[in-house]
Structure formats: C-alpha cells, structure tokens
Amino acid sequence: MKVSVIGLGYLGATHSVAMSKLGHRVVGIEQNPAKLAELQKGNAGFFEPGLDQALAEELKSGRLSFQSGHDQTSADADIHFLCVGTPQSQGSLAADTSYLYSAITDLAPVLKPDSVVVGKSTVPVGTAKLLTDKLSELAGFSAQLAWNPEFLREGTALSDSLRPDRIVIGVASDLAEAKLREVYEPMIASGVPIIVTDLPTSELVKSAANAFLATKISFINAMAEIAEVSGADANQLATAIGYDERIGNKFLRNGVGFGGGCLPKDIRALMARAEELGVGQAVAYLKEIDNINLRRRVRVIDLLKKELGELSGKKVLVLGAAFKPDSDDVRDSPALDIALLALEAGANVLVHDPIALAGVNKKHPELATEKDLLTALNNADAIVLATEWKEYRELDPMLIADKVKRKFIIDGRNVLNREIWQAAGFEIVSLGKG
Numbered sequence: 001m002k003v004s005v006i007g008l009g010y011l012g013a014t015h016s017v018a019m020s021k022l023g024h025r026v027v028g029i030e031q032n033p034a035k036l037a038e039l040q041k042g043n044a045g046f047f048e049p050g051l052d053q054a055l056a057e058e059l060k061s062g063r064l065s066f067q068s069g070h071d072q073t074s075a076d077a078d079i080h081f082l083c084v085g086t087p088q089s090q091g092s093l094a095a096d097t098s099y100l101y102s103a104i105t106d107l108a109p110v111l112k113p114d115s116v117v118v119g120k121s122t123v124p125v126g127t128a129k130l131l132t133d134k135l136s137e138l139a140g141f142s143a144q145l146a147w148n149p150e151f152l153r154e155g156t157a158l159s160d161s162l163r164p165d166r167i168v169i170g171v172a173s174d175l176a177e178a179k180l181r182e183v184y185e186p187m188i189a190s191g192v193p194i195i196v197t198d199l200p201t202s203e204l205v206k207s208a209a210n211a212f213l214a215t216k217i218s219f220i221n222a223m224a225e226i227a228e229v230s231g232a233d234a235n236q237l238a239t240a241i242g243y244d245e246r247i248g249n250k251f252l253r254n255g256v257g258f259g260g261g262c263l264p265k266d267i268r269a270l271m272a273r274a275e276e277l278g279v280g281q282a283v284a285y286l287k288e289i290d291n292i293n294l295r296r297r298v299r300v301i302d303l304l305k306k307e308l309g310e311l312s313g314k315k316v317l318v319l320g321a322a323f324k325p326d327s328d329d330v331r332d333s334p335a336l337d338i339a340l341l342a343l344e345a346g347a348n349v350l351v352h353d354p355i356a357l358a359g360v361n362k363k364h365p366e367l368a369t370e371k372d373l374l375t376a377l378n379n380a381d382a383i384v385l386a387t388e389w390k391e392y393r394e395l396d397p398m399l400i401a402d403k404v405k406r407k408f409i410i411d412g413r414n415v416l417n418r419e420i421w422q423a424a425g426f427e428i429v430s431l432g433k434g
C-alpha cells in the first residue's frame with residue numbers, strides 16, 4: 001500500500017520505518033527543515049536502539065522517503081497517518097491538539113475521498129469526531145477518519161511497533177476498517193490481536209492504558225512510603241503481590257517514579273477531559289497518582305538533607321538524566337527534576353548520563369554536567385542513582401570508593417546490590433526500604 005506519515009517525532013519516525021519494513025511505500029512529512037535533513041541522511045534525531053540502522057536500510061530499499069510537505073506522491077497515499085505531538089498545554093492540564101488541526105489543514109487540499117486519515121497521536125476522547133468534521137469541511141467531502149492508538153515504549157520502539165501486544169482501531173466506516181486491516185495484514189497474520197471499535201473507545205483505550213500504568217507505579221510508590229517508615233521492604237512486597245496473576249509483577253518497580261513525554265501528560269489530559277465532560281470525579285484520583293509520583297523526587301532531597309545536613313557547598317552527583325535507560329529523552333524526567341531540586345536547595349550538583357547530556361545542556365544550562373563517569377565521581381559527597389542505566393547497575397563500588405569524598409549513595413531505582421556496596425564501605429539508601 002502507499003502510506004504517508006505526517007509528523008516525524010518519536011512516534012512518526014518509528015512508524016514510518018515500521019510501515020516500510022512491512023513492505024509499504026512510505027512518504028514521511030516533516031516540516032522542521034533540520035529534522036528533515038537528518039532523517040534524509042538516516043538519522044532519526046533521537047536515541048532509540050536499532051532505529052537509525054533500520055531507517056538507513058529502509059531508505060536504501062527505496063520504499064521510504066521524507067519530504068517537507070504534501071505533493072502528488074503523498075496525495076496518492078491510501079492511508080495518511082497523523083503522528084504529530086499532543087503535548088500538555090501551557091498553563092493547563094489539557095492536551096494541546098493544535099498540531100493535529102494544522103496537519104489536517106495542510107492535508108485537506110490534496111486529500112482524496114477514498115483515502116483514509118488515521119490518527120495515532122494520544123488525544124482527549126472526542127477529538128477524532130471534531131477532526132472528522134473539520135477535515136470534511138476543509139476538503140469539501142465526507143472525510144474518512146479513523147483512530148489507531150500507538151502503544152510503543154521508548155527504548156523498544158521499533159519492536160513494539162512491529163510486534164505490538166494488540167492493534168486497536170476505531171473506525172466509522174467499512175472502508176476505513178478494510179484499509180487498516182490491509183495495512184497491518186502481516187501483523188494480523190502473525191497472530192497480533194486486533195480490536196475493531198468506534199472512535200471514542202479507541203481514543204480512550206490509550207488514555208486508559210497509560211492511566212493504569214501510572215496508577216500501578218504510584219501504587220507501589222505509595223506502598224514504598226509506608227515501607228520506609230515501618231521497616232518493610234516495598235521490593236519484596238511487589239514480588240509477593242505480583243505472584244497473584246490478577247495483579248501481575250510488571251510495572252511495580254518502586255523508586256523515583258515515572259516521567260517522560262507520555263505518562264505524566266496523559267494522566268493530566270485525562271483529568272482535564274473528564275472535567276470538561278462533567279465527570280471529573282471519575283478520575284480525580286489521578287491527581288493523587290501525580291502527587292505520589294512527584295513526592296518521590298522530594299523524598300530524595302529529604303534523604304540527602306538527612307545525611308548531609310545543609311546541602312550548600314556539598315557535591316551531589318546525579319547519575320542519569322534521561323527519564324529511563326536506553327533513551328535520551330529528558331522530558332519530565334525524575335532524574336533531572338531531582339538535580340534541579342538539589343540545585344535549588346543549594347547543592348553543588350553534577351549530572352552524568354551516558355547519552356542524554358546534550359538535552360540537559362540545552363534545556364537547563366544552569367546544571368553542570370560531566371560525560372566521564374569516573375571524573376564525575378571525584379569528591380562527591382553523595383551519589384543519587386536516578387536512571388538505571390546498565391553502566392550504573394554494573395558500577396563496582398570498590399573501584400570508586402577512593403574517588404568520592406563521602407561513601408553515600410541513594411539507589412533511586414532499586415537496582416544495586418546492597419551487600420556489595422556495603423562491603424565497599426558505602427552507606428546505601430534504597431527507596432522503599434525501611
């Protein structure tokens with residue numbers, strides 16, 4: 001099939017490569033000239049294991065190309081995938097859907113009546129209907145619009161796109177369903193379940209999935225708060241409750257909490273949308289999910305103060321800046337927030353991360369960064385492990401013991417072996433442990 005992918009950020013760049021790998025002819029549309037130039041050279045513009053290599057291969061195959069706007073090639077597409085961002089609005093909890101409206105405004109003049117427009121971005125329930133009406137008005141005919149939320153995770157984006165747990169499509173016509181079944185045929189044939197539903201359900205599925213995941217993490221972090229003051233161990237607790245299949249053991253790792261460009265903004269957008277629909281109470285609990293999550297960051301500062309007293313003049317090394325390992329994404333990153341809070345409290349903060357420092361320097365030039373781990377450790381009064389990169393998990397405390405000024409480490413992700421660190425003379429505080 002011929003497809004266009006509009007907006008080539010995390011979602012769009014990965015989706016265009018995945019579509020090309022399935023054998024479709026793909027044209028990706030990206031308005032940002034610098035980003036476009038990088039994509040044309042085979043560089044996605046963000047760190048995602050395996051993606052650049054796959055991108056280069058697909059470009060070479062001739063099935064995938066990128067351009068700045070619509071032309072005859074994109075107009076010929078059977079399906080136009082909308083993959084633009086829906087960030088949190090300035091000054092409110094709601095999602096900003098304006099990029100979707102710009103995308104359909106650009107698309108309308110070249111849209112053909114039998115081409116299907118498929119939204120993949122995460123949107124407030126009801127957005128697809130509004131977009132259908134707007135697109136039909138702009139195009140001058142009844143536009144075919146469907147919704148097909150994406151469930152990929154950063155760090156495993158391409159494999160998640162090619163082998164998803166499920167495909168969810170919200171459709172308002174048989175034509176849209178037929179075209180989506182055709183485009184995903186190789187995945188459906190390989191056994192990936194497909195759920196065909198209406199537009200609002202498909203939109204809400206994505207918000208609900210992320211709200212559930214955020215709830216699981218904050219649930220275990222709430223238990224961690226109790227464990228910390230009662231002498232219990234939230235890790236063992238998670239293992240114990242996780243054996244119950246109804247609960248499951250995934251997404252129950254306590255620590256400094258969730259961040260990134262999705263979970264935090266999606267729970268806030270769901271609260272805002274429910275409020276607009278007059279059912280704000282239904283998800284009012286998400287406010288507490290958000291609060292529990294943000295409290296974990298403050299907890300680390302409290303632990304630092306407890307150990308070091310006044311933070312002013314103390315060197316605090318924050319290990320990690322990305323919101324999770326195998327990503328250079330620092331959006332709403334707990335690690336970065338901890339670094340900023342420690343800085344605000346007067347500490348002499350240094351941030352290390354294997355790949356995300358460029359983003360830190362750009363967004364927060366006030367934070368000092370160091371790319372060499374051993375250099376970063378020099379004279380540290382405290383270490384905070386905030387992102388569980390492999391090189392931190394494998395750090396040998398014996399090798400670094402004489403570098404630091406004070407042997408004190410907070411394991412914010414519960415990934416270090418306490419015995420080994422203690423044997424090297426470190427005082428180790430693991431979140432969620434009394």
Ligand code: UGA
Binds near residue numbers: 154251258
């Ligand atoms: C999340 C969802 O997992 C995807 O299914 C979804 O498609 C995506 O958002 C999206 O909406 O686009 P992602 O943001 O890549 O994916 O990251 P996750 O793997 O969900 O991790 C989110 C945060 O939770 C990270 O900061 C991670 O460190 C934290 N986390 C995760 C925990 O603190 N504990 C856990 O047990 C698991």
